[in-house]
Amino acid sequence: SRVIKLALIPGDGIGPEVVVEAEKVLDAVTADAGVTFDKTRFSLGAARYLETGDTLTDEDLAAIKGQDAIILGAVGGLPGDPRLKDANIERGLLLKLRFELDHYVNLRPSKLYPGAPGPLAEPGEIDFLVVREGTEGPYVGNGGSIRTGTPHEVANETSVNTAFGIERVVRYAFAQAERRRKRLTLVHKTNVLVHAGGMWKRIVDAVASEHPGVAVDYLHVDAATIFLVTNPGRFDVIVTDNLFGDILTDLAGAVTGGIGLAASGNINPDGAFPSMFEPVHGSAPDIAGQQKADPTAAILSVALLLDHLGLGAQAQRVTRAVEEDIANRGGTARTTAQVGDAIAARVQA
Amino acid sequence: SRVIKLALIPGDGIGPEVVVEAEKVLDAVTADAGVTFDKTRFSLGAARYLETGDTLTDEDLAAIKGQDAIILGAVGGLPGDPRLKDANIERGLLLKLRFELDHYVNLRPSKLYPGAPGPLAEPGEIDFLVVREGTEGPYVGNGGSIRTGTPHEVANETSVNTAFGIERVVRYAFAQAERRRKRLTLVHKTNVLVHAGGMWKRIVDAVASEHPGVAVDYLHVDAATIFLVTNPGRFDVIVTDNLFGDILTDLAGAVTGGIGLAASGNINPDGAFPSMFEPVHGSAPDIAGQQKADPTAAILSVALLLDHLGLGAQAQRVTRAVEEDIANRGGTARTTAQVGDAIAARVQA
Numbered sequence: 222s223r224v225i226k227l228a229l230i231p232g233d234g235i236g237p238e239v240v241v242e243a244e245k246v247l248d249a250v251t252a253d254a255g256v257t258f259d260k261t262r263f264s265l266g267a268a269r270y271l272e273t274g275d276t277l278t279d280e281d282l283a284a285i286k287g288q289d290a291i292i293l294g295a296v297g298g299l300p301g302d303p304r305l306k307d308a309n310i311e312r313g314l315l316l317k318l319r320f321e322l323d324h325y326v327n328l329r330p331s332k333l334y335p336g337a338p339g340p341l342a343e344p345g346e347i348d349f350l351v352v353r354e355g356t357e358g359p360y361v362g363n364g365g366s367i368r369t370g371t372p373h374e375v376a377n378e379t380s381v382n383t384a385f386g387i388e389r390v391v392r393y394a395f396a397q398a399e400r401r402r403k404r405l406t407l408v409h410k411t412n413v414l415v416h417a418g419g420m421w422k423r424i425v426d427a428v429a430s431e432h433p434g435v436a437v438d439y440l441h442v443d444a445a446t447i448f449l450v451t452n453p454g455r456f457d458v459i460v461t462d463n464l465f466g467d468i469l470t471d472l473a474g475a476v477t478g479g480i481g482l483a484a485s486g487n488i489n490p491d492g493a494f495p496s497m498f499e500p501v502h503g504s505a506p507d508i509a510g511q512q513k514a515d516p517t518a519a520i521l522s523v524a525l526l527l528d529h530l531g532l533g534a535q536a537q538r539v540t541r542a543v544e545e546d547i548a549n550r551g552g553t554a555r556t557t558a559q560v561g562d563a564i565a566a567r568v569q570a
Numbered sequence: 571s572r573v574i575k576l577a578l579i580p581g582d583g584i585g586p587e588v589v590v591e592a593e594k595v596l597d598a599v600t601a602d603a604g605v606t607f608d609k610t611r612f613s614l615g616a617a618r619y620l621e622t623g624d625t626l627t628d629e630d631l632a633a634i635k636g637q638d639a640i641i642l643g644a645v646g647g648l649p650g651d652p653r654l655k656d657a658n659i660e661r662g663l664l665l666k667l668r669f670e671l672d673h674y675v676n677l678r679p680s681k682l683y684p685g686a687p688g689p690l691a692e693p694g695e696i697d698f699l700v701v702r703e704g705t706e707g708p709y710v711g712n713g714g715s716i717r718t719g720t721p722h723e724v725a726n727e728t729s730v731n732t733a734f735g736i737e738r739v740v741r742y743a744f745a746q747a748e749r750r751r752k753r754l755t756l757v758h759k760t761n762v763l764v765h766a767g768g769m770w771k772r773i774v775d776a777v778a779s780e781h782p783g784v785a786v787d788y789l790h791v792d793a794a795t796i797f798l799v800t801n802p803g804r805f806d807v808i809v810t811d812n813l814f815g816d817i818l819t820d821l822a823g824a825v826t827g828g829i830g831l832a833a834s835g836n837i838n839p840d841g842a843f844p845s846m847f848e849p850v851h852g853s854a855p856d857i858a859g860q861q862k863a864d865p866t867a868a869i870l871s872v873a874l875l876l877d878h879l880g881l882g883a884q885a886q887r888v889t890r891a892v893e894e895d896i897a898n899r900g901g902t903a904r905t906t907a908q909v910g911d912a913i914a915a916r917v918q919a
């Protein structure tokens with residue numbers, strides 16, 4: 222049978238709890254799929270940093286690069302922990318993995334499942350996919366400051382954008398739109414960020430000419446947030462830069478039932494590096510270890526993983542099981558494990 | 571009587587229509603206030619550009635600098651108009667005014683008035699103030715590209731941030747919080763934009779120590795969008811950078827009845843230059859000249875103008891008149907002029 226080398230990075234806070242449930246569902250749905258997961262656990266995150274001073278060593282990175290895919294829970298310690306003051310776990314671990322593994326597609330589907338709670342009075346049908354660029358833009362870490370801490374400090378942050386980087390993610394987004402409702406919206410801020418925005422616009426226009434069946438439009442990021450709350454049904458595929466994608470997908474998560482349900486894939490479509498699947502939520506240290514976290518986002522990330530591995534039927538079973546679970550949630554509070562058990566039972570049914 | 575030199579920049583699209591109503595209300599509420607407005611109209615915007623090729627000449631700018639205050643409607647032509655391809659009216663006119671007139675405070679109140687429509691199922695009470703920095707950040711125009719239009723293009727955009735620029739707007743925000751519910755939230759993305767974000771954080775912490783009565787917290791911009799739709803009542807004063815403020819205030823407008831109600835002031839608190847008051851909405855060329863635009867945002871911007879001029883009682887009368895008008899709107903469609911007439915009648919009552 223096909224052996225898939227799977228890295229597990231449970232991380233901090235609620236990460237380990239939700240990853241246990243993700244594994245449970247993964248194991249259940251692939252029991253009869255003719256695949257074996259060869260799992261390696263990596264202890265990474267704030268806890269590891271506090272123990273050893275390491276965020277991500279070269280050995281860690283090399284070992285992770287040798288895997289076929291990654292499941293990550295969440296990383297990050299207690300906000301304001303003075304021992305973490307000089308550690309930027311986000312930049313040093315999470316973003317480092319995305320950049321080193323060339324995860325140029327950050328895939329974030331948003332679907333409002335019947336029964337899911339949400340803040341909108343009349344949400345309508347919501348089912349869109351944000352294709353967020355993952356390796357460029359304001360996330361490149363190209364910043365610095367002078368006279369730091371003085372009244373004369375100047376701090377710059379440079380967003381770096383390349384035609385190479387934009388074209389590949391735009392092509393991916395169009396391919397997704399072809400398989401969906403054939404609508405693609407570019408979100409940027411071309412009237413202010415004229416150089417980066419201009420390049421995004423030109424590349425989208427160029428690739429659009431190869432996809433005459435896809436209807437393309439453009440929104441400024443500020444206007445896009447309005448539509449996300451007034452008419453989210455207008456969106457099919459959104460393609461956008463790293464920072465705008467970060468902002469839009471948290472908002473999208475909120476309008477589709479909360480980030481307890483929001484899944485994501487950090488994907489290297491070329492297959493040169495393992496792709497990484499993670500819930501959009503953070504480590505939520507305030508509720509860690511209490512079995513209060515909703516593992517659904519992690520479980521839906523398993524569906525994205527399965528899709529990526531070519532196990533589309535299994536991916537659909539996971540999505541359907543989650544959909545059924547959400548439809549039947551009602552008001553009863555369940556533990557993290559109970560939610561995982563319920564969904565695992567449904568994928569086997 | 572006190573003479574106030576007032577520049578009127580009606581602009582494009584629905585701009586002229588809403589500015590007429592703003593003037594109507596301004597005239598009505600100040601009829602007995604012992605002030606005279608010496609008005610000068612400036613023809614600026616896409617229409618002027620198409621006629622003359624000018625966006626903002628040195629003479630325009632000098633004349634505007636000589637005013638005491640400015641009311642601006644909206645600027646911008648038809649999206650996609652090929653004749654405007656090389657004109658960036660936003661950068662060349664609107665942002666140029668904000669930067670040249672050192673409008674370092676971009677003040678954007680968000681209040682959900684009883685009767686106002688909104689997308690949230692349970693909005694609760696919403697009443698907060700975004701203090702958006704107006705002269706720095708990613709808006710400085712510090713970008714460029716090489717190999718433009720080729721597959722090897724690289725486009726950079728640099729966000730420039732100074733301690734001087736941040737401290738002055740942070741002080742302004744704290745002063746507002748002292749006069750309100752004494753809560754201040756810094757919004758940034760410190761975990762990614764570590765240099766700019768770190769400086770914002772340090773300056774807010776330093777100024778906070780002078781305001782022990784103000785409760786201060788911090789949110790990443792992505793998380794802030796979640797709270798704006800799930801718990802907007804948690805906010806009192808938000809202080810944030812130019813780009814994050816742009817995004818948050820459109821979303822804030824949407825959750826408090828739409829940008830047809832969202833007012834703003836571009837303020838130079840030092841009084842070195844005239845401040846400029848404008849609705850947050852754009853020129854909406856699709857409905858221009860049809861008396862369909864809601865002038866309420868422009869009229870609420872007049873309230874901000876009056877406050878700025880020290881005419882607090884008149885400002886309150888405008889706000890109260892708008893509040894009453896909104897409460898009594900019901901479902902009847904009214905023309906732009908009818909809304910202006912109704913509010914003007916109420917300020918005199």
Ligand SMILES: CC(C)[C@H](C(=O)O)[C@@H](O)C(=O)O
Pocket residue numbers: 311312315316467501761762792
């Ligand atoms: C933790 C943080 C660096 C990260 C991001 O900004 O990308 C997170 O918000 C996300 O969206 O995955």
Ligand SMILES: CC(C)[C@H](C(=O)O)[C@@H](O)C(=O)O
Pocket residue numbers: 412413443660661664665816850
């Ligand atoms: C028109 C545009 C340049 C402007 C901005 O981005 O500031 C607008 O969106 C606003 O919020 O006033």
